[in-house]
Amino acid sequence: MSTTTKPAYFDVYKDAPNSWGWQFISINGTILAESRQDYTSEQAVLRDLRTVQANASSAPVELPDE
Template sequence: MYYHVYKDAANQWRWTLIAANNKKIANSGEGYFNKADCLSAIELVKGSASAPVRES
């Protein structure tokens, strides 16, 4: 599994999480003007392992 960081058509930074089978399983959902902000968003996702799962 890995994060793919790239620039979109609007020249903003985005990330996609790619599974071991090369399927996309998550993405940034928004573009970032600064690459550092995009990388910070990845770190937030990585650090969210203890976040609760809520069902409705």
């Protein structure tokens, strides 16, 4: 029996009428990031999610001043 590991992925969900969101799920099922707002349409959530996908890999990490 072979086991396959599902890669990390973005999960788009609808949790109420006119309330959409997204989560980034790791390979072990942990939620690593999620939207902080409710989107009113699938198109709106996908638009912002695509912006995250396009910019995340080049975004700098900002640490707090000590």
